[in-house]
Amino acid sequence: MAQPKIGTLRNGKVYRFDPVEVAAHWVHTISFFALLITGLVLFAPGGAGWLAKLLGGVNVTRLLHRVFAVPYALISLPLLVFFSPRGAKEWFREMFHWDKDDIKLMMGYFPEILGRHADLPEAPKFNAGEKFNSLLTLFTGIGLTLSGIIMWWPQSFPQWLVRLAYPVHDLAFLGMCSMLCVHIFLSVAHPKMRAALEGITTGWADAEFCKEHYGKWYKKVVTKG
Amino acid sequence: MAKTLYIDTSKCMGCRGCESACKQWNDLPANIKGDLKGEKFEFLPFNGTYQTKTAFAHQTYTMVKMQELAADDGGVKWLFGKRQCMHCAEATCMMVCPVDAISRTPEGAVYLDKEKCVGCGYCVQNCPFNVPQLDYNQKGIGIWEKKSSKCNLCADRVQNGLIPACAKTCPTGAIKFGDREEMLALAKERVEQLKPKFPGARIYGEKEVGGTVLYLLTEHPGYYGLPESAVVPWQVRFWKYFARPVGELAVGGGLLVILAGLFFNYVMPAKETPHHAEGVK
Numbered sequence A: 001m002a003q004p005k006i007g008t009l010r011n012g013k014v015y016r017f018d019p020v021e022v023a024a025h026w027v028h029t030i031s032f033f034a035l036l037i038t039g040l041v042l043f044a045p046g047g048a049g050w051l052a053k054l055l056g057g058v059n060v061t062r063l064l065h066r067v068f069a070v071p072y073a074l075i076s077l078p079l080l081v082f083f084s085p086r087g088a089k090e091w092f093r094e095m096f097h098w099d100k101d102d103i104k105l106m107m108g109y110f111p112e113i114l115g116r117h118a119d120l121p122e123a124p125k126f127n128a129g130e131k132f133n134s135l136l137t138l139f140t141g142i143g144l145t146l147s148g149i150i151m152w153w154p155q156s157f158p159q160w161l162v163r164l165a166y167p168v169h170d171l172a173f174l175g176m177c178s179m180l181c182v183h184i185f186l187s188v189a190h191p192k193m194r195a196a197l198e199g200i201t202t203g204w205a206d207a208e209f210c211k212e213h214y215g216k217w218y219k220k221v222v223t224k225g
Numbered sequence B: 001m002a003k004t005l006y007i008d009t010s011k012c013m014g015c016r017g018c019e020s021a022c023k024q025w026n027d028l029p030a031n032i033k034g035d036l037k038g039e040k041f042e043f044l045p046f047n048g049t050y051q052t053k054t055a056f057a058h059q060t061y062t063m064v065k066m067q068e069l070a071a072d073d074g075g076v077k078w079l080f081g082k083r084q085c086m087h088c089a090e091a092t093c094m095m096v097c098p099v100d101a102i103s104r105t106p107e108g109a110v111y112l113d114k115e116k117c118v119g120c121g122y123c124v125q126n127c128p129f130n131v132p133q134l135d136y137n138q139k140g141i142g143i144w145e146k147k148s149s150k151c152n153l154c155a156d157r158v159q160n161g162l163i164p165a166c167a168k169t170c171p172t173g174a175i176k177f178g179d180r181e182e183m184l185a186l187a188k189e190r191v192e193q194l195k196p197k198f199p200g201a202r203i204y205g206e207k208e209v210g211g212t213v214l215y216l217l218t219e220h221p222g223y224y225g226l227p228e229s230a231v232v233p234w235q236v237r238f239w240k241y242f243a244r245p246v247g248e249l250a251v252g253g254g255l256l257v258i259l260a261g262l263f264f265n266y267v268m269p270a271k272e273t274p275h276h277a278e279g280v281k
Protein backbone atom coordinates (compact mmCIF):
# COMPACT_ATOMS: atom_id res chain seq x y z
CA MET A 1 0.00 0.00 0.00
CA ALA A 2 1.33 3.37 -0.92
CA GLN A 3 2.33 5.50 2.03
CA PRO A 4 0.31 8.63 2.58
CA LYS A 5 2.06 11.90 1.87
CA ILE A 6 3.41 13.76 4.89
CA GLY A 7 0.79 16.31 5.93
CA THR A 8 -2.18 14.19 4.89
CA LEU A 9 -5.25 14.94 7.03
CA ARG A 10 -7.50 11.98 7.75
CA ASN A 11 -10.08 11.39 10.51
CA GLY A 12 -8.89 14.40 12.48
CA LYS A 13 -5.26 13.25 12.40
CA VAL A 14 -2.28 14.50 10.46
CA TYR A 15 0.41 12.23 9.01
CA ARG A 16 3.56 13.62 10.60
CA PHE A 17 6.24 10.91 10.52
CA ASP A 18 6.84 7.95 8.22
CA PRO A 19 7.64 4.53 9.74
CA VAL A 20 11.39 5.01 9.24
CA GLU A 21 11.39 8.24 11.26
CA VAL A 22 9.39 6.49 13.97
CA ALA A 23 11.77 3.51 14.01
CA ALA A 24 14.87 5.73 14.10
CA HIS A 25 13.43 7.64 17.07
CA TRP A 26 12.71 4.49 19.07
CA VAL A 27 15.91 2.60 18.23
CA HIS A 28 17.76 5.65 19.43
CA THR A 29 15.61 5.92 22.56
CA ILE A 30 16.02 2.28 23.57
CA SER A 31 19.76 2.11 22.94
CA PHE A 32 20.26 5.47 24.66
CA PHE A 33 18.41 4.28 27.76
CA ALA A 34 20.39 1.05 27.84
CA LEU A 35 23.61 3.07 27.65
CA LEU A 36 22.31 5.51 30.25
CA ILE A 37 21.55 2.78 32.77
CA THR A 38 24.79 0.86 32.21
CA GLY A 39 26.74 4.12 32.03
CA LEU A 40 25.33 5.20 35.38
CA VAL A 41 26.95 2.15 36.98
CA LEU A 42 30.30 3.09 35.47
CA PHE A 43 29.82 6.74 36.43
CA ALA A 44 29.13 6.00 40.09
CA PRO A 45 30.09 2.38 40.87
CA GLY A 46 29.61 3.12 44.58
CA GLY A 47 26.29 4.98 44.56
CA ALA A 48 24.82 2.81 41.82
CA GLY A 49 26.13 -0.42 43.38
CA TRP A 50 22.60 -1.81 43.69
CA LEU A 51 22.10 -1.23 39.97
CA ALA A 52 25.38 -3.01 39.21
CA LYS A 53 24.19 -6.03 41.22
CA LEU A 54 20.95 -6.04 39.26
CA LEU A 55 22.86 -6.09 35.97
CA GLY A 56 25.22 -8.84 37.11
CA GLY A 57 28.15 -6.85 38.46
CA VAL A 58 30.42 -4.08 37.23
CA ASN A 59 32.36 -6.41 34.93
CA VAL A 60 29.22 -7.53 33.12
CA THR A 61 27.95 -3.95 32.97
CA ARG A 62 31.15 -2.88 31.22
CA LEU A 63 30.46 -5.46 28.52
CA LEU A 64 26.76 -4.51 28.24
CA HIS A 65 27.68 -0.84 27.79
CA ARG A 66 29.86 -1.77 24.83
CA VAL A 67 27.19 -4.04 23.36
CA PHE A 68 24.50 -1.32 23.42
CA ALA A 69 26.95 1.23 22.04
CA VAL A 70 26.89 -0.58 18.68
CA PRO A 71 23.21 -0.02 17.78
CA TYR A 72 23.38 3.46 19.31
CA ALA A 73 26.22 4.49 17.04
CA LEU A 74 25.39 2.50 13.93
CA ILE A 75 21.64 2.12 13.47
CA SER A 76 19.39 5.13 14.02
CA LEU A 77 21.18 7.82 12.03
CA PRO A 78 22.00 5.70 8.94
CA LEU A 79 18.46 4.32 9.06
CA LEU A 80 17.06 7.81 8.82
CA VAL A 81 19.52 9.09 6.25
CA PHE A 82 19.33 6.12 3.87
CA PHE A 83 15.73 5.02 4.23
CA SER A 84 13.95 8.31 4.79
CA PRO A 85 16.03 10.97 3.05
CA ARG A 86 13.00 13.27 3.16
CA GLY A 87 12.70 12.86 6.94
CA ALA A 88 16.44 13.33 7.43
CA LYS A 89 16.47 16.43 5.24
CA GLU A 90 13.59 17.99 7.15
CA TRP A 91 15.15 17.18 10.50
CA PHE A 92 18.55 18.59 9.61
CA ARG A 93 17.09 21.69 7.99
CA GLU A 94 14.90 22.40 10.98
CA MET A 95 17.55 21.96 13.63
CA PHE A 96 20.06 24.19 11.88
CA HIS A 97 17.56 26.82 10.81
CA TRP A 98 16.75 29.32 13.56
CA ASP A 99 14.77 32.49 12.97
CA LYS A 100 13.53 35.24 15.31
CA ASP A 101 10.29 33.36 16.02
CA ASP A 102 12.19 30.28 17.15
CA ILE A 103 14.27 32.30 19.56
CA LYS A 104 11.19 34.07 20.89
CA LEU A 105 9.48 30.73 21.43
CA MET A 106 12.52 29.29 23.16
CA MET A 107 12.83 32.26 25.51
CA GLY A 108 9.16 32.39 26.37
CA TYR A 109 8.39 28.70 26.68
CA PHE A 110 8.94 28.12 30.38
CA PRO A 111 5.43 29.15 31.56
CA GLU A 112 3.99 26.65 29.05
CA ILE A 113 5.96 23.87 30.74
CA LEU A 114 4.25 24.85 33.98
CA GLY A 115 0.86 24.82 32.27
CA ARG A 116 0.53 28.63 32.06
CA HIS A 117 -0.30 30.46 28.88
CA ALA A 118 2.41 32.36 27.04
CA ASP A 119 1.95 34.33 23.83
CA LEU A 120 4.26 32.47 21.50
CA PRO A 121 4.91 32.66 17.77
CA GLU A 122 3.91 29.74 15.57
CA ALA A 123 6.42 26.94 15.04
CA PRO A 124 7.48 25.01 11.92
CA LYS A 125 7.61 21.19 11.89
CA PHE A 126 9.73 21.17 15.02
CA ASN A 127 9.41 23.85 17.66
CA ALA A 128 12.46 25.58 19.11
CA GLY A 129 12.67 23.22 22.10
CA GLU A 130 12.62 20.21 19.80
CA LYS A 131 15.23 21.83 17.57
CA PHE A 132 17.47 22.40 20.56
CA ASN A 133 16.90 18.84 21.69
CA SER A 134 17.79 17.62 18.19
CA LEU A 135 21.01 19.61 18.11
CA LEU A 136 22.00 18.32 21.53
CA THR A 137 21.16 14.74 20.55
CA LEU A 138 23.26 14.98 17.41
CA PHE A 139 26.29 16.65 18.95
CA THR A 140 26.36 14.75 22.24
CA GLY A 141 25.88 11.62 20.13
CA ILE A 142 28.99 12.45 18.14
CA GLY A 143 30.88 13.37 21.33
CA LEU A 144 29.81 10.23 23.18
CA THR A 145 30.65 7.99 20.25
CA LEU A 146 34.09 9.46 19.57
CA SER A 147 35.09 9.61 23.24
CA GLY A 148 33.56 6.17 23.82
CA ILE A 149 35.68 4.65 21.05
CA ILE A 150 38.78 6.17 22.64
CA MET A 151 37.80 4.77 26.06
CA TRP A 152 37.10 1.38 24.54
CA TRP A 153 40.57 1.01 22.98
CA PRO A 154 42.82 3.27 25.08
CA GLN A 155 46.04 1.59 23.87
CA SER A 156 45.39 2.84 20.35
CA PHE A 157 45.28 6.54 21.22
CA PRO A 158 47.74 9.03 22.74
CA GLN A 159 47.49 9.33 26.49
CA TRP A 160 46.39 12.98 26.56
CA LEU A 161 43.43 12.09 24.35
CA VAL A 162 42.39 9.14 26.52
CA ARG A 163 42.51 11.41 29.55
CA LEU A 164 40.38 13.99 27.75
CA ALA A 165 37.83 11.41 26.61
CA TYR A 166 36.48 10.90 30.13
CA PRO A 167 35.39 14.49 30.85
CA VAL A 168 33.99 14.76 27.31
CA HIS A 169 31.97 11.53 27.72
CA ASP A 170 30.67 12.67 31.10
CA LEU A 171 29.81 16.20 30.03
CA ALA A 172 27.90 14.95 26.99
CA PHE A 173 26.14 12.28 29.02
CA LEU A 174 25.08 14.68 31.78
CA GLY A 175 24.07 17.43 29.35
CA MET A 176 21.90 15.03 27.40
CA CYS A 177 20.34 13.68 30.62
CA SER A 178 19.43 17.20 31.66
CA MET A 179 17.68 17.82 28.33
CA LEU A 180 16.08 14.40 28.55
CA CYS A 181 14.31 15.31 31.80
CA VAL A 182 12.45 18.10 30.02
CA HIS A 183 11.92 16.03 26.85
CA ILE A 184 10.37 13.11 28.74
CA PHE A 185 8.27 15.30 31.00
CA LEU A 186 6.74 17.13 28.04
CA SER A 187 6.10 13.98 26.05
CA VAL A 188 4.63 11.71 28.69
CA ALA A 189 3.38 13.94 31.50
CA HIS A 190 2.53 17.37 30.14
CA PRO A 191 -1.25 17.66 29.59
CA LYS A 192 -0.96 19.38 26.20
CA MET A 193 2.34 18.26 24.68
CA ARG A 194 1.54 14.62 25.37
CA ALA A 195 -0.29 14.56 22.03
CA ALA A 196 3.08 14.68 20.28
CA LEU A 197 3.90 11.22 21.61
CA GLU A 198 1.16 9.73 19.46
CA GLY A 199 2.72 11.39 16.43
CA ILE A 200 6.14 9.84 16.93
CA THR A 201 4.64 6.44 17.80
CA THR A 202 1.94 5.91 15.16
CA GLY A 203 3.04 8.57 12.70
CA TRP A 204 -0.36 10.26 13.02
CA ALA A 205 -0.93 13.20 15.39
CA ASP A 206 -4.08 15.03 16.41
CA ALA A 207 -4.89 17.73 13.84
CA GLU A 208 -5.97 20.38 16.34
CA PHE A 209 -2.77 19.81 18.29
CA CYS A 210 -0.69 20.21 15.15
CA LYS A 211 -2.49 23.37 14.10
CA GLU A 212 -1.88 24.75 17.58
CA HIS A 213 1.74 23.75 18.04
CA TYR A 214 3.21 23.59 14.55
CA GLY A 215 1.21 26.37 12.92
CA LYS A 216 3.70 27.25 10.19
CA TRP A 217 4.14 23.63 9.19
CA TYR A 218 0.41 22.99 9.29
CA LYS A 219 -0.37 25.87 6.96
CA LYS A 220 2.35 24.84 4.54
CA VAL A 221 1.94 21.10 4.19
CA VAL A 222 -1.37 19.88 5.52
CA THR A 223 -3.81 18.89 2.80
CA LYS A 224 -7.07 16.98 3.03
CA GLY A 225 -6.53 13.42 1.83
CA MET B 1 54.10 10.71 61.40
CA ALA B 2 55.16 11.41 57.82
CA LYS B 3 57.68 8.89 56.56
CA THR B 4 59.85 9.00 53.48
CA LEU B 5 61.43 6.44 51.19
CA TYR B 6 64.77 7.86 50.16
CA ILE B 7 66.57 6.47 47.13
CA ASP B 8 70.16 7.50 46.58
CA THR B 9 70.82 6.48 42.98
CA SER B 10 74.52 7.18 43.36
CA LYS B 11 74.75 4.20 45.71
CA CYS B 12 72.70 1.81 43.57
CA MET B 13 74.72 -0.89 41.84
CA GLY B 14 71.79 -2.47 40.02
CA CYS B 15 71.63 -5.75 41.93
CA ARG B 16 67.83 -5.76 41.81
CA GLY B 17 67.55 -7.26 45.26
CA CYS B 18 64.73 -4.78 45.88
CA GLU B 19 62.77 -6.25 42.96
CA SER B 20 63.02 -9.73 44.44
CA ALA B 21 62.29 -8.65 48.00
CA CYS B 22 59.21 -6.80 46.78
CA LYS B 23 57.93 -9.86 44.93
CA GLN B 24 58.61 -12.08 47.91
CA TRP B 25 56.89 -9.91 50.51
CA ASN B 26 53.92 -9.02 48.34
CA ASP B 27 53.56 -12.57 47.03
CA LEU B 28 53.86 -11.55 43.37
CA PRO B 29 54.61 -14.14 40.71
CA ALA B 30 57.82 -13.96 38.71
CA ASN B 31 57.35 -13.62 34.98
CA ILE B 32 59.85 -16.21 33.77
CA LYS B 33 57.61 -17.66 31.09
CA GLY B 34 56.61 -14.21 29.96
CA ASP B 35 52.94 -15.03 29.81
CA LEU B 36 51.65 -12.60 32.39
CA LYS B 37 49.60 -9.80 30.92
CA GLY B 38 51.44 -6.49 30.98
CA GLU B 39 54.85 -7.97 30.31
CA LYS B 40 54.64 -10.36 27.39
CA PHE B 41 57.63 -12.12 25.88
CA GLU B 42 58.45 -15.63 24.74
CA PHE B 43 61.87 -15.89 26.33
CA LEU B 44 63.61 -13.76 28.87
CA PRO B 45 64.63 -10.98 26.53
CA PHE B 46 68.18 -9.96 26.04
CA ASN B 47 68.05 -6.35 25.04
CA GLY B 48 71.56 -5.19 25.65
CA THR B 49 70.96 -3.78 29.07
CA TYR B 50 71.11 -4.84 32.68
CA GLN B 51 67.49 -3.82 33.06
CA THR B 52 65.24 -6.88 33.22
CA LYS B 53 61.80 -5.39 33.83
CA THR B 54 60.56 -3.27 30.98
CA ALA B 55 57.45 -1.79 32.58
CA PHE B 56 55.32 -1.75 35.67
CA ALA B 57 52.80 -4.56 35.68
CA HIS B 58 50.28 -5.97 38.09
CA GLN B 59 52.96 -8.36 39.34
CA THR B 60 55.76 -5.77 39.23
CA TYR B 61 55.51 -2.98 41.79
CA THR B 62 59.13 -1.94 41.57
CA MET B 63 61.92 -2.12 39.04
CA VAL B 64 65.45 -0.86 38.57
CA LYS B 65 65.74 1.19 35.41
CA MET B 66 69.10 1.34 33.74
CA GLN B 67 70.54 3.89 31.35
CA GLU B 68 73.98 4.10 29.76
CA LEU B 69 75.51 7.50 29.19
CA ALA B 70 78.68 8.56 27.42
CA ALA B 71 81.10 9.94 29.99
CA ASP B 72 83.40 12.90 29.37
CA ASP B 73 86.50 10.69 29.64
CA GLY B 74 85.37 8.56 26.71
CA GLY B 75 84.00 5.74 28.84
CA VAL B 76 80.43 5.03 29.83
CA LYS B 77 78.40 5.91 32.89
CA TRP B 78 75.73 3.58 34.20
CA LEU B 79 72.71 5.14 35.78
CA PHE B 80 70.42 3.02 37.92
CA GLY B 81 67.10 4.30 39.16
CA LYS B 82 64.87 2.19 41.36
CA ARG B 83 61.29 3.03 40.53
CA GLN B 84 57.96 2.46 42.27
CA CYS B 85 54.86 4.47 43.18
CA MET B 86 55.80 8.03 44.18
CA HIS B 87 53.03 8.31 46.80
CA CYS B 88 52.36 11.86 45.60
CA ALA B 89 51.16 14.51 48.07
CA GLU B 90 48.44 15.52 45.58
CA ALA B 91 47.73 12.05 44.26
CA THR B 92 45.94 11.95 40.90
CA CYS B 93 44.88 8.33 41.48
CA MET B 94 43.12 9.30 44.71
CA MET B 95 41.36 12.16 42.96
CA VAL B 96 39.95 10.00 40.17
CA CYS B 97 39.07 6.80 42.04
CA PRO B 98 35.25 6.58 41.96
CA VAL B 99 34.96 4.10 44.84
CA ASP B 100 37.50 5.50 47.33
CA ALA B 101 39.64 2.41 47.02
CA ILE B 102 42.73 4.63 47.27
CA SER B 103 43.50 6.39 50.53
CA ARG B 104 46.42 7.82 52.47
CA THR B 105 47.94 6.01 55.41
CA PRO B 106 48.97 7.95 58.54
CA GLU B 107 52.57 7.45 57.42
CA GLY B 108 51.90 9.24 54.13
CA ALA B 109 51.69 6.31 51.71
CA VAL B 110 49.01 6.21 49.00
CA TYR B 111 47.29 2.91 49.72
CA LEU B 112 45.34 0.98 47.10
CA ASP B 113 42.80 -1.46 48.53
CA LYS B 114 42.30 -4.28 46.01
CA GLU B 115 39.17 -5.45 47.81
CA LYS B 116 37.41 -2.16 47.06
CA CYS B 117 38.83 -1.68 43.54
CA VAL B 118 36.32 -2.18 40.71
CA GLY B 119 38.92 -2.05 37.95
CA CYS B 120 37.70 1.06 36.13
CA GLY B 121 41.28 1.94 35.21
CA TYR B 122 41.04 5.68 35.87
CA CYS B 123 44.17 5.61 38.07
CA VAL B 124 45.96 3.67 35.31
CA GLN B 125 45.04 6.22 32.63
CA ASN B 126 45.79 9.31 34.68
CA CYS B 127 48.84 8.62 36.86
CA PRO B 128 51.55 11.11 35.81
CA PHE B 129 54.16 8.37 36.40
CA ASN B 130 52.17 5.55 34.77
CA VAL B 131 52.58 3.41 37.86
CA PRO B 132 49.32 1.51 38.55
CA GLN B 133 48.55 -1.37 36.20
CA LEU B 134 45.52 -3.60 35.78
CA ASP B 135 45.38 -7.24 36.71
CA TYR B 136 43.00 -9.05 34.32
CA ASN B 137 41.06 -12.20 35.17
CA GLN B 138 38.73 -13.53 32.52
CA LYS B 139 35.30 -14.41 33.92
CA GLY B 140 33.43 -15.09 30.68
CA ILE B 141 33.35 -14.12 27.03
CA GLY B 142 34.14 -10.40 26.98
CA ILE B 143 33.90 -10.20 30.77
CA TRP B 144 37.02 -9.32 32.69
CA GLU B 145 37.46 -8.84 36.37
CA LYS B 146 40.07 -6.12 36.62
CA LYS B 147 41.97 -4.89 39.65
CA SER B 148 44.45 -2.08 39.79
CA SER B 149 47.71 -2.81 41.56
CA LYS B 150 50.72 -0.85 42.66
CA CYS B 151 53.24 -0.41 45.50
CA ASN B 152 51.59 0.35 48.85
CA LEU B 153 54.93 1.19 50.46
CA CYS B 154 54.61 -2.08 52.42
CA ALA B 155 51.91 -0.47 54.56
CA ASP B 156 51.42 -3.72 56.45
CA ARG B 157 55.09 -3.83 57.43
CA VAL B 158 55.30 -0.13 58.25
CA GLN B 159 52.24 -0.26 60.50
CA ASN B 160 54.00 -2.94 62.48
CA GLY B 161 57.17 -0.95 62.90
CA LEU B 162 59.14 -2.56 60.07
CA ILE B 163 60.58 -0.81 57.04
CA PRO B 164 59.53 -1.61 53.44
CA ALA B 165 60.95 -4.82 51.98
CA CYS B 166 63.00 -2.99 49.33
CA ALA B 167 64.70 -0.77 51.91
CA LYS B 168 65.28 -3.71 54.22
CA THR B 169 67.04 -5.76 51.57
CA CYS B 170 69.17 -3.08 49.89
CA PRO B 171 72.81 -4.09 50.48
CA THR B 172 74.42 -0.74 49.70
CA GLY B 173 72.16 1.56 51.67
CA ALA B 174 70.82 3.16 48.50
CA ILE B 175 67.24 2.71 49.78
CA LYS B 176 66.42 4.14 53.18
CA PHE B 177 63.16 4.65 55.02
CA GLY B 178 62.56 7.02 57.92
CA ASP B 179 61.12 10.30 59.12
CA ARG B 180 60.82 12.88 56.40
CA GLU B 181 63.06 15.53 57.97
CA GLU B 182 65.77 13.02 58.63
CA MET B 183 65.70 11.70 55.05
CA LEU B 184 65.64 15.19 53.57
CA ALA B 185 68.67 16.15 55.66
CA LEU B 186 70.52 13.05 54.42
CA ALA B 187 69.69 13.92 50.82
CA LYS B 188 70.84 17.53 51.16
CA GLU B 189 74.08 16.47 52.73
CA ARG B 190 74.67 13.96 49.96
CA VAL B 191 74.04 16.49 47.20
CA GLU B 192 76.78 18.71 48.62
CA GLN B 193 79.14 15.74 48.83
CA LEU B 194 78.52 14.73 45.22
CA LYS B 195 78.44 18.16 43.56
CA PRO B 196 82.20 18.34 42.84
CA LYS B 197 82.22 15.02 40.96
CA PHE B 198 78.60 15.05 39.73
CA PRO B 199 77.59 18.60 38.83
CA GLY B 200 74.12 17.33 37.87
CA ALA B 201 73.38 15.98 41.35
CA ARG B 202 69.99 17.02 42.66
CA ILE B 203 67.06 16.09 44.87
CA TYR B 204 63.92 14.94 43.07
CA GLY B 205 60.50 14.47 44.60
CA GLU B 206 60.57 17.03 47.36
CA LYS B 207 58.77 19.74 45.42
CA GLU B 208 57.66 17.66 42.43
CA VAL B 209 55.36 15.32 44.31
CA GLY B 210 55.60 16.19 47.98
CA GLY B 211 58.37 14.15 49.47
CA THR B 212 57.00 10.73 50.44
CA VAL B 213 59.50 9.37 47.95
CA LEU B 214 62.73 11.31 47.63
CA TYR B 215 65.39 10.69 45.02
CA LEU B 216 68.94 11.72 44.88
CA LEU B 217 69.76 11.83 41.17
CA THR B 218 73.18 12.39 39.66
CA GLU B 219 71.79 13.54 36.30
CA HIS B 220 68.71 15.17 34.79
CA PRO B 221 65.50 13.29 35.79
CA GLY B 222 64.80 12.52 32.12
CA TYR B 223 67.66 9.98 32.10
CA TYR B 224 65.79 8.01 34.76
CA GLY B 225 62.51 8.19 32.89
CA LEU B 226 61.14 10.64 35.44
CA PRO B 227 59.07 13.60 34.22
CA GLU B 228 60.69 16.96 34.85
CA SER B 229 57.57 18.27 36.51
CA ALA B 230 54.89 15.87 37.59
CA VAL B 231 51.54 17.48 38.12
CA VAL B 232 47.94 16.36 38.13
CA PRO B 233 46.97 16.26 34.40
CA TRP B 234 44.79 19.22 33.37
CA GLN B 235 42.22 16.83 31.92
CA VAL B 236 41.73 15.40 35.41
CA ARG B 237 41.13 18.83 36.92
CA PHE B 238 38.73 19.70 34.09
CA TRP B 239 36.90 16.43 34.70
CA LYS B 240 36.73 16.67 38.46
CA TYR B 241 36.14 20.39 38.96
CA PHE B 242 34.19 21.28 35.81
CA ALA B 243 32.67 18.44 33.79
CA ARG B 244 31.22 16.45 36.67
CA PRO B 245 29.88 19.23 38.94
CA VAL B 246 28.52 21.35 36.06
CA GLY B 247 26.93 18.31 34.43
CA GLU B 248 25.41 17.15 37.69
CA LEU B 249 24.03 20.63 38.28
CA ALA B 250 22.42 20.55 34.83
CA VAL B 251 20.77 17.19 35.58
CA GLY B 252 19.60 18.58 38.92
CA GLY B 253 18.05 21.49 37.01
CA GLY B 254 16.30 19.06 34.65
CA LEU B 255 14.85 17.10 37.55
CA LEU B 256 13.62 20.34 39.13
CA VAL B 257 11.80 21.20 35.90
CA ILE B 258 10.01 17.84 36.10
CA LEU B 259 8.97 18.45 39.69
CA ALA B 260 7.84 22.01 38.97
CA GLY B 261 6.02 20.84 35.84
CA LEU B 262 4.13 18.12 37.70
CA PHE B 263 3.26 20.48 40.53
CA PHE B 264 2.01 23.39 38.44
CA ASN B 265 0.09 21.22 35.97
CA TYR B 266 -1.60 18.83 38.37
CA VAL B 267 -1.47 20.10 41.94
CA MET B 268 -1.88 23.81 41.19
CA PRO B 269 -3.16 24.02 37.60
CA ALA B 270 -3.88 27.35 35.91
CA LYS B 271 -7.30 28.82 36.83
CA GLU B 272 -8.68 29.68 33.40
CA THR B 273 -8.18 27.59 30.29
CA PRO B 274 -5.78 29.35 27.94
CA HIS B 275 -7.82 30.71 25.04
CA HIS B 276 -5.74 29.00 22.40
CA ALA B 277 -6.31 25.58 23.95
CA GLU B 278 -9.96 25.43 23.00
CA GLY B 279 -10.81 22.34 21.08
CA VAL B 280 -7.71 20.50 22.23
CA LYS B 281 -8.53 17.40 24.24
Ligand code: HEM
Pocket: A032, A035, A036, A038, A039, A040, A042, A043, A044, A062, A065, A066, A069, A070, A072, A073, A144, A145, A146, A147, A148, A149, A151, A152, A153, A166, A169, A170, A173, A176, B120
Ligand atom coordinates in the same frame (compact mmCIF):
# COMPACT_ATOMS: atom_id res chain seq x y z
C1 HEM C 1 28.78 4.87 20.77
C2 HEM C 1 28.48 5.25 21.93
C3 HEM C 1 29.25 4.93 23.18
C4 HEM C 1 30.42 4.24 23.36
C5 HEM C 1 31.31 3.60 22.32
C6 HEM C 1 30.69 4.25 24.77
C7 HEM C 1 31.77 3.62 25.36
C8 HEM C 1 32.11 3.75 26.69
C9 HEM C 1 33.26 3.14 27.30
C10 HEM C 1 34.27 2.28 26.58
C11 HEM C 1 33.27 3.48 28.60
C12 HEM C 1 34.29 3.08 29.63
C13 HEM C 1 33.75 1.89 30.34
C14 HEM C 1 34.74 1.24 31.23
O1 HEM C 1 35.02 1.78 32.30
O2 HEM C 1 35.24 0.18 30.86
C15 HEM C 1 32.11 4.30 28.83
C16 HEM C 1 31.77 4.86 30.04
C17 HEM C 1 30.61 5.58 30.26
N1 HEM C 1 29.60 5.80 29.34
FE1 HEM C 1 29.65 5.35 27.38
N2 HEM C 1 29.70 4.92 25.41
C18 HEM C 1 28.79 5.35 24.47
C19 HEM C 1 27.63 6.04 24.68
C20 HEM C 1 27.17 6.43 25.92
C21 HEM C 1 25.90 7.05 26.18
C22 HEM C 1 24.84 7.37 25.15
C23 HEM C 1 25.85 7.30 27.52
C24 HEM C 1 24.79 7.93 28.37
C25 HEM C 1 23.62 8.18 28.10
C26 HEM C 1 27.09 6.85 28.09
C27 HEM C 1 27.42 6.97 29.42
C28 HEM C 1 28.62 6.56 29.96
C29 HEM C 1 29.03 6.84 31.31
C30 HEM C 1 28.24 7.65 32.33
C31 HEM C 1 30.27 6.25 31.48
C32 HEM C 1 31.12 6.29 32.73
C33 HEM C 1 32.12 7.38 32.56
C34 HEM C 1 32.68 7.82 33.86
O3 HEM C 1 32.72 7.02 34.78
O4 HEM C 1 33.11 8.96 33.98
N3 HEM C 1 27.88 6.31 27.10
N4 HEM C 1 31.42 4.44 27.65
